[in-house]
Amino acid sequence: MSDSIETSRAQYETSGTAPGPEGAEAPPPGGEPEPAVEAYDPGAPAPLGVERVPTGHAGVDARLERLADADHLPADGHLEVYEDVHRGLRDTLTALDARPEDSYNHRS
Structure with a gap:
């Protein structure tokens, strides 16, 4: 031992x-x-962890899913994604406000 x-x-x-x-x-x-x-690095990509809930409108849901692209970009790349989503949502809302076209021709 x-x-x-x-x-x-x-x-x-x-x-x-x-x-x-x-x-x-x-x-x-x-x-x-x-x-x-x-x-x-405060400018490094970092997911925000915000859950996206479906709205039921395919066009709006597609635009909101596009926000997930910002999770993988550095902070200086977020602006392009946000502007693209904003433009798409604005176009969707504008289309909803437009008068619907007549579904038939008036023949007298």
């Missing part, structure tokens, strides 16, 4: 690392590498 303690102490003194469980490899001489920490 005392031989194993002295052997462990001798290994520690020569390698600079404490002995681990049997069969386990000792960490590299410089210690374990630190995991890479990504710097915070």
